[in-house]
Amino acid sequence: MNVFVLNAGRCGSTTFIKACKHINNYSSEHESRCALLGEARFDYPDGHIEADNRLSWLLGRLDRKYGDSAFYVYLKRNDADMAYSFTKRYASGIIKAYRGSGILMGLPEETDPMSVSLDYCDTVDSNIELFLKDKTRKFSINLEHIQQEFPTFWELIGAEGDLISALAEFDVKYNATRVRSEPQHESLLARGAGKLSRLATNLPAYIKNA
Numbered sequence: 001m002n003v004f005v006l007n008a009g010r011c012g013s014t015t016f017i018k019a020c021k022h023i024n025n026y027s028s029e030h031e032s033r034c035a036l037l038g039e040a041r042f043d044y045p046d047g048h049i050e051a052d053n054r055l056s057w058l059l060g061r062l063d064r065k066y067g068d069s070a071f072y073v074y075l076k077r078n079d080a081d082m083a084y085s086f087t088k089r090y091a092s093g094i095i096k097a098y099r100g101s102g103i104l105m106g107l108p109e110e111t112d113p114m115s116v117s118l119d120y121c122d123t124v125d126s127n128i129e130l131f132l133k134d135k136t137r138k139f140s141i142n143l144e145h146i147q148q149e150f151p152t153f154w155e156l157i158g159a160e161g162d163l164i165s166a167l168a169e170f171d172v173k174y175n176a177t178r179v180r181s182e183p184q185h186e187s188l189l190a191r192g193a194g195k196l197s198r199l200a201t202n203l204p205a206y207i208k209n210a
Helices: 015-022 040-042 054-059 059-069 078-085 093-098 113-134 142-156 165-169 188-206
Strands: 004-005 027-030 048-051 069-078 139-144
Touching: 004 015, 004 054, 004 059, 004 139, 015 048, 015 069, 015 165, 040 059, 054 059, 054 113, 054 142, 059 113, 059 165, 069 113, 078 113, 093 113, 139 142, 142 165
Parallel strands: 004 048, 004 069, 027 048, 069 139
Antiparallel strands: none
């Protein structure tokens, strides 16, 4: 049986596959065939777990190849957090393909990135939900509760291996969006106060040399 982890992206799919690497009776990869055309795009080996957010745009072809014979995981995350992560990668990847000259052709460049990212998440989630409507083997997992829900997924697909090590992978951040640390986020007020302080300190020297 093949397993497909459907998702919009920025919701832990890389980590999910890292966890699946601890399953002995399935192979698992992340976006392993995304550069291929035709039938080769869907020619996954038997007993394989694949996570690829681009499959959400190829669901008709995925259905034609696997239909109800596969097991489908719907990997989800809080929409606001997912969209925010996309805004941090706004100039590249699938969100860039969605906006501008892509799916939202002619979208003004100054459009609020968060609004565009939320629109993308809603579009992809709707695609996945419609696809799964008639599927009998499916399971939804929320990133926020993945430690509790992954063991159920493990059981549903009859996984064999090291579940403890698999769960430990979710304590590691893979492919995380980099957020600058708090000390680097000086407010305008703080920067202004610093400049005034330096000016006051050097004022006597300025007057003396005037």
